[in-house]
Amino acid sequence: xxxxxxxVKGWVExxxxxxxxxxxxxxxxxxxxxxxxxxxISARKNEPEFLLERRLKAYRQWQTMIEPRWSTVRYNPIDFxxxxxxxxxxxxxxxxxxxxxxxxxxxxTYERLGISLIEQKxxxxxxxxxxxDSVSVATTYQKELAKLGILFCSFSEAVHLYPRLVExxxxxxxxxxxxxxxxxxxxxFTDGSFCYIPPxxxxxxxxxxxxxxxxxxxxxxxxxxxxxxxxxxxSYLEGCTAPRRDTNQLHAAVVELIALEDxxxxxxxxxxxxxxxxxxxxxxxxFVTKRGLCAGNxxxxxxxxxxxxSAITWKYPSVILKGDDSVGQFHGVALTNNFxxxxxxxxxxxxxxxxxxxxxxxxxxxxxxxNTYRGLVKVLKTAENARNFxxxxxxxxxxxxxxxxxxxxxxxxPTARVEHEASTSKIGEDQLxxxxxxxxxREDAVSMIVNGFxxxxxxxxxxxxAVEAQKLLEISLEGSVG
Amino acid sequence: MRNGNPMLSISTxxxxxxxxxxxxxxxxxxxxxxxxxxxxxxxxxxSTLANVIAGREEYRVTSGSVRYQGGDLLAMPPEERAKEGIxxxxxxxxxxxxxxxxxxxxxALNAVRRHRGLQELDVVEFRDTVLERLRxxxxxxxxxxxxxxxxxxxxxKKRNEILQMAVLEPRLAILxxxxxxxxxxxxxxxxxxxxxxxxxxxxxxxxxHYQRLLNYxxxxxxxxxxxxxxxxxxxxxxxxxxxxxxxxWVQAPEAEGGEEARP
Numbered sequence: 001x002x003x004x005x006x007x008v009k010g011w012v013e014x015x016x017x018x019x020x021x022x023x024x025x026x027x028x029x030x031x032x033x034x035x036x037x038x039x040x041i042s043a044r045k046n047e048p049e050f051l052l053e054r055r056l057k058a059y060r061q062w063q064t065m066i067e068p069r070w071s072t073v074r075y076n077p078i079d080f081x082x083x084x085x086x087x088x089x090x091x092x093x094x095x096x097x098x099x100x101x102x103x104x105x106x107x108x109t110y111e112r113l114g115i116s117l118i119e120q121k122x123x124x125x126x127x128x129x130x131x132x133d134s135v136s137v138a139t140t141y142q143k144e145l146a147k148l149g150i151l152f153c154s155f156s157e158a159v160h161l162y163p164r165l166v167e168x169x170x171x172x173x174x175x176x177x178x179x180x181x182x183x184x185x186x187x188x189f190t191d192g193s194f195c196y197i198p199p200x201x202x203x204x205x206x207x208x209x210x211x212x213x214x215x216x217x218x219x220x221x222x223x224x225x226x227x228x229x230x231x232x233x234x235s236y237l238e239g240c241t242a243p244r245r246d247t248n249q250l251h252a253a254v255v256e257l258i259a260l261e262d263x264x265x266x267x268x269x270x271x272x273x274x275x276x277x278x279x280x281x282x283x284x285x286x287f288v289t290k291r292g293l294c295a296g297n298x299x300x301x302x303x304x305x306x307x308x309x310s311a312i313t314w315k316y317p318s319v320i321l322k323g324d325d326s327v328g329q330f331h332g333v334a335l336t337n338n339f340x341x342x343x344x345x346x347x348x349x350x351x352x353x354x355x356x357x358x359x360x361x362x363x364x365x366x367x368x369x370x371n372t373y374r375g376l377v378k379v380l381k382t383a384e385n386a387r388n389f390x391x392x393x394x395x396x397x398x399x400x401x402x403x404x405x406x407x408x409x410x411x412x413x414p415t416a417r418v419e420h421e422a423s424t425s426k427i428g429e430d431q432l433x434x435x436x437x438x439x440x441x442r443e444d445a446v447s448m449i450v451n452g453f454x455x456x457x458x459x460x461x462x463x464x465x466a467v468e469a470q471k472l473l474e475i476s477l478e479g480s481v482g
Numbered sequence: 483m484r485n486g487n488p489m490l491s492i493s494t495x496x497x498x499x500x501x502x503x504x505x506x507x508x509x510x511x512x513x514x515x516x517x518x519x520x521x522x523x524x525x526x527x528x529s530t531l532a533n534v535i536a537g538r539e540e541y542r543v544t545s546g547s548v549r550y551q552g553g554d555l556l557a558m559p560p561e562e563r564a565k566e567g568i569x570x571x572x573x574x575x576x577x578x579x580x581x582x583x584x585x586x587x588x589x590a591l592n593a594v595r596r597h598r599g600l601q602e603l604d605v606v607e608f609r610d611t612v613l614e615r616l617r618x619x620x621x622x623x624x625x626x627x628x629x630x631x632x633x634x635x636x637x638x639k640k641r642n643e644i645l646q647m648a649v650l651e652p653r654l655a656i657l658x659x660x661x662x663x664x665x666x667x668x669x670x671x672x673x674x675x676x677x678x679x680x681x682x683x684x685x686x687x688x689x690x691h692y693q694r695l696l697n698y699x700x701x702x703x704x705x706x707x708x709x710x711x712x713x714x715x716x717x718x719x720x721x722x723x724x725x726x727x728x729x730x731w732v733q734a735p736e737a738e739g740g741e742e743a744r745p
Contacts, residue, residue, distance in 0.1 A: 429540070434576045437536050438586070438646065439564040439593035448589065452580030452629065 028087040033080050035059065038187055041086050045156050045190075048163055058176035058186030065180045071343040072372040072404055073312045075248070075285065083219045083250055085188045141205065149198040150234075152207055155223050158194035165196055169227055173256040173293045173320070181252040181287040181314075185221045189254065192222035197232035197263070206462055208237040219250040226256070228263035230296060235266040237465055248276075248311060253288045261296030261323065266304070268461050270469050273309035280339025280368075283311025290317040294326035294352075302329040303346065304460040306469040311340060316374065318347035321355035321383070328357040331457040335450075335473065336369030336401070345375040345392075345406075350383035350416070361392040362454050365401035372404040379416040386416045394424040395453050397446070447474045487552065489514050489685050490535070490654055495546035496710075497527075497534050503544070504530040506710035512654070515682040519696055519721060520689045522707035523729040528689045529573060531707065532658040535687075536570040537563050550654070564590075565597035567653030571643040571660050578630040583642065586630045587612060587649055594650055615648040619675040637668040644675040655679070656687045661695035673698030693725040706732050 029040055038059055042052040067078075145152050151162060159166055176186040193209040209224065228234055238255075251273060257265050267290075276283025286309075292301035303317035313336075319328030330346035348357035363371035373392045394403035407420050427449050435445035450473055451458070458466050488511040497505040504527045512518055522528050534541045535548065537560030548555040555563065578586065591611075592602040603611065612626065619641045631639050640660055647655055657676065661669055676699050680686065688699055696704070696718070704720040705712045706729075714720065714732050724731070 428576070430576045431578060433538055433560065434572065434578070435586075436560040437564050437570050437572075438590035438650070439561055439597070440589060441561055444589070444593075448581055448586070449578060452578055455580035 028084055031082055031084050033059075033083070033085060033188065037085055041188060041190065044086065044088075045159070047159055050163075050167055051159060054171065054176060055187050058183050059188075061177045062180065062183035062187055065183060067180050071314055071374070072370065073314055073341045073343045075312055075341075078248075078250060078285065080184075085219060085221070086190055145203070145205075148201050148204070150201060150203055151194065151196040153194055155189075155192040155194045155225065158225070162194070162196065165227065166194070166225070169256070169258055170223075170225060171256075173258060173291045174254050174289050179289060182254050182289040185223065185252050185254045185289070188219075189221045189223035192224040192253070192255075193226075194224070195226045195234065195236065197228045197234045199229040199260075200231045201229075202232065203234040206235050206237050208239070210239045219252065221251075222253045224253070224255040225258075226265060226267070227258045228260065228265045228299075230260045231262040232260075233264045235462060236268065237462065238267070238269045239272070239468075248283060248285050249274075250285045250287070251310075253290075255288070255290040255317075257290075257292035257301055259292065259294050259296065259299035259301050259326075262298045263296060264300040264302075265292065266302045267292070267317075268465055269303075269305040269307075270461075270465060270472065271305065271307045271309050271313070272472055274311075275309045275340050276311040276338065278338050278367075280311070283340070284309065285312045286310035286314065287312075288315035290315060291347075292317075292319045292328070294319060294321045294323050294328060294355075296326070297323040297352070298325045299323050300327040300329075302327075302331075302460070304331045304457060305333070305344075306454075306457065306461070306472065307332070307334040307342060307344060308472050310342075313340075313342040313344050316345050316347050316376075318349070319357065320349045320351065321357060321386075322351045323355075324352040325354045326352055327355070330357075330359045330361070331460045332360070333362045333364070333454045333457045333469075333473075334371055335364040336366070336371045338367040338369065340367075341370045341372075343372040343374055345373045347376040348378070348388055350377075350379040350386035350388070352382070353384040354386070355383055356387045357389075359388070359390040359392070360456055362457055363392070363394045363403055364397070364450060364453065365394065365403050366397035368400050370402045370404070372406065374406045374408075376408040376410070377418055378409075379411045379413050379418065381412045383413050384415055386413065386418075388416075388418045389421075390419065391421045393422065393453070395450065396424065396426045486513070488512055488549075489551060490555075490687075491549040493547050493549075495531075495534070495548060496544040497530055497546075498542050498544050499530070499540060500542075504541075504710055505534070507546070508707070508710070508712055510705065510712060512685045512687060514653070514685055516703065517680065517686045517688065517699065517701045518703045518705065519699075519701035520687060520705050520707055520712075521691070521693070521721060521724060524691065526707045527710040528691075528707055529658055530710075532570060532656045532687075532689050535563075535654075535656060536560060536568060561593070565594050569647050569650055569652030569655045571640075571647060571655065571657040573659040573662065575631050575639045575643055577632045577634075579632050581630050582627055583630050584612065584626040587626075587646060590646065591649055612645075612649060615645060618648050618678050619644045620671050621645055636663040637665070640664060640668070640672055641675070644672055648675065648679060651679075653683065654685045654687070656689065658689045659691065660688070661690055661692060669695065670698060693721045696721045708732060 035056060038055050042055060142152060174182050177183055195207055197203055226236060257267060259265050273284035273286055294301055301319045305317060307313050317330055321328050328348050332344065334342040334344050336342050345361055346359045359375055361373050363373055365371040375390060377388045377390060379386045390407060392405055396403055403424055405422055409418055411418060427446060431449055432442055432445050436442060451470055458469055461469055490512040492508055492510040495505050495508040508531060520528055520531065530541055534543060543556055588608050595602055621641050625638060631642060634642060660672060664672060688701060700718060704716055706714040
């Protein structure tokens, strides 16, 4: 196995290609959190009173809470007074009316990230909402979507344009007192995406949000709310990157999905925040609460995530299966390298009758990376005939990394059927030699084996994203010739 | 028959696994167009010889030399050897979950083609090539879409090896105990596949414990490996004689003298 070890060492040399900083002038408020800061954020965004009230309520709640310590991730204490809670590219206070008004530097930034905000150059069929630090800078294809009655805009805009929808649904899936990081987000969230699909409408294109952290010492607290009304369908993609920096940056997002009767939401994430350098210095702390509510009968929510970035990942995209015959799915890949740590998985809560859920998680650890799967399948008394299938597989590269599995199961109804399968494997010299004997380099062999391992998850992604995710996994494996 | 320089030339090859010596001075010359059988009892070093030629690192060469097509084979990494036309049909082919057999074959073929300065095959050309070769080994099409060897029966794995050989068109093919675990029908299919690939440009080395396979793949030369040395070489009849008299007959190399191995 000496060889596999030296191969893994090669991984350590991986390059983060999205680590540049954009010279964009920013409107930044002083560091620190207080009621005053929250009032400032709310005022900058011209928010209605109800929202400020909710923020303050969440803030007071947060002050009484303590940081969760139950996960396996270890990090230095976060100094919440050392974080900037609002930073916007200058001139963004009033959102540009057209793409022509956007700072050329911003356009260039997104171009370098492979996301063109110029509509004509966009991948056909993907509408993008681009969030830069604390604000949304552009949303494309809005007009076309509006013809179908689909509302797709930044969260800040939605607050002004559709206050009743926001007020009705915000915080109904992830309440302001849900957990430490969700409460913090509820107090200081800045921007994110909002989407509403009217009854019976099948959204004809992928909706997408691209998150970018640029400013230093800035936290990103995005808030996303997606509502699929009765009988509608939407597929949503989320991508993330950040510059390379020596200090850690906090990203604490909340995403809420609501699917009404017969509606379906598919939500995919390719998370590639800066992971820190090979000594474990810097990188994004990614503490995220993502939850979907299958509110209506026969509704479906599916989460797919590929997590290759962040120094720390702490997230458990979940589904509450309230409607009868509703379906929840989670497919995830988490890759940890160098000193990255991930504690991730899913939570499925069965409330309605004949509800079904699936969890498929693939953890890949290399370097000194630590990868934990944590899952909860909860079947309440009311959930007659609930079904869950969970599969979590771990792949280890080298002998200094770790994989851990914590599957929790709580069943209150005797008709439930809950299945759990788990496996842990190492990329063997046997497999590598077999590939080499057929003419493949060790590097290509590792990449092929890893991609094969993740296939079940990758194939759940929309086509363009699947290609991106595969490339990302390959890049993460670069420089691995043993 | 033996014109020009040998394709593969092994001289006084010694190899070990860890500290344990396995090969203790092997000499062997293989020319293009020839089929050689290397026979021997369990633990005699047959598989080690096959793996050393393919370049597996756990098998440490301690002395001796191996020349292939005039170059120093031992200096080449395994993937270079493969691209230069050396193919090992594995005794125990590994499984690669999630990677389709077809995708794997295409990646391998294109790696070899790039190395030879040929254009990569597009998906349609590739499909046609594979479907044609599939018939050689009487394999079901759906095996192409399944993950490499994942859940394959023993016979399917061995057939899959021969399919890969047929697609990759090696110059030197080494079959490591390809007959083990095959029933007689599967054995015939595999042998027919190999025979179809015999050609004046190609050399084949069949490593086997039993004579049985050699009823179907008839070798030009038979070598008997005992305790890491080739103690006897001969023609087809040597294999038959071995079957009759057992390996005990050749166990004592010094005493027998006679037909010593020739390079």
